[in-house]
Amino acid sequence: MGKMRAVLCGYYGKGNGGDEALLASLLQMLPSHVTPVVLSGNPKQTRNRYKVESCDRMAPAQIWQALRRADVLIWGGGSLMQDATSAASPFYYGGLMGLAQQLGLKTVAWAQGVGPLQRHLTRAIAQRVFAGCSAVSVRDRASAALLLNWQIPCWLAPDPVWALDAIPVKGLWDLPAPRVAVTLRSHPQLTPARLDSLTRALVNFQKATQTCILLVPFQKSQDLAIAQSIQSQMSDASHIISLEDPRQLKGLFRGVEMAIGMRLHSLIMAAAEECRCFALSYDPKVSQLMAELEMPGWDLDRIPDDPNLICQSWLECYANGDALSPARIQSLVDRSLIHRDLLHQALSEGLGDRG
Known part of the structure; x- marks a missing residue:
């Protein structure tokens, strides 16, 4: 041919x-x-x-x-x-x-x-x-x-990223475990007050779980400043991880227990690598993924004002949430x-x- x-x-x-x-x-x-x-x-x-x-x-x-x-x-x-x-x-x-x-x-x-x-x-x-x-x-x-x-x-x-090949991230396994990844992006509905509530909730969540928080900017121009703002208030182990290769981005979630994410593909990558996921939806495409996968989370405009309520929801997901089963992941990969x-x-x- x-x-x-x-x-x-x-x-x-x-x-x-x-x-x-x-x-x-x-x-x-x-x-x-x-x-x-x-x-x-x-x-x-x-x-x-x-x-x-x-x-x-x-x-x-x-x-x-x-x-x-x-x-x-x-x-x-x-x-x-x-x-x-x-x-x-x-x-x-x-x-x-x-x-x-x-x-x-x-x-x-x-x-x-x-x-x-x-x-x-x-x-x-x-x-x-x-x-x-x-x-x-x-x-x-x-x-x-x-x-x-x-x-x-x-x-x-399903989105073709379900089938994307993942490659390991050098040095990831040297970071303290367990690890939780957070991917937030700038958006009009992510107001300073809501970001402050999420940050305070994350600080409380880390104290309760003793997890290492990985702040993962998917687009530096929109995400890095938010990651830096959150990290400045974290007292325990946290790292900002910026990766250029999308296959490494997916591979990152192999070493993560739970993902808290706004970005659609952060949630797809995490779910594909058997992470428990908690979504913060800013767009119908994220809400559709939440509905299809029965993924816990909130629309941005419905995030509780009380950081303690946010933290409790994350703790529930961390302790009792279920990752997708290998069989269901394989089905999504095959259909993609x-x-x-x-x-x-x-x-x-x-x-x-x-x-």
Whole structure:
């Protein structure tokens, strides 16, 4: 079989551990006859980390050249087509997909989380570009329901990061045990008062459990300052662990007893490595994961004001909570490979097939 060139677009090279995990999962699942070219916010870093071709995601000339030399554009994964955090996202990805489709490239929407789409225009853009795709896979039922309402067929499977290969973190086992990982991110609903309550609860939780607290920024620009703020108030063992390789991020949770997390992929990684999890939801995608896995937690705007109540909930999860069973984890991993099957099916049909 001849070689096929695929341009990969997503929120890559922007320092977000979850999006990097999606890219690593996509590269892991690509058929061997496909040569990837990654649109990245940091092309040099992407080339060095993944040993792939990469170009600047915001450089029109480079994007144009990459598309003209490609056979397919793969758009994924994650919450790319949404206007909750930025109205610009649907225009960027919609424009890119529309250009690729006009050039006659095959377009594949992979492992998508669709929405929220609160504006009529962004919904119209989303509907049009999804309708023009050769194949679509989504990672949650709400996204599938929206596309089916638009009469766009799609494959539904758990997030592909369930199947991401994990690698060990050097020095992790030298840190005191037991360990609890905490991943918080900046958000309007994580007010200074709520962060103070969570921090005081974490201090009390550590005193009660004698655990080593690992503060894990998934995106330094949004998470590191919060981690530093929390650590400044911890009197016992705590460490800020910043990891660039998403496979190491997942591997970190192999050495952790419990995870307290806001970020979706921190919870997926932790659950996949048999950690007990407690979620703090800032987004429907996190709430959906909580419901699907029966994971304890709160929406951010419903966090108790009393740090003692927060601490008691965490102690209950730590002492009596259940991690996912190995059988259920394996089921989620196996079903997430549906995203791989979609790629193999969509990319096995004729090379250079410009419609």
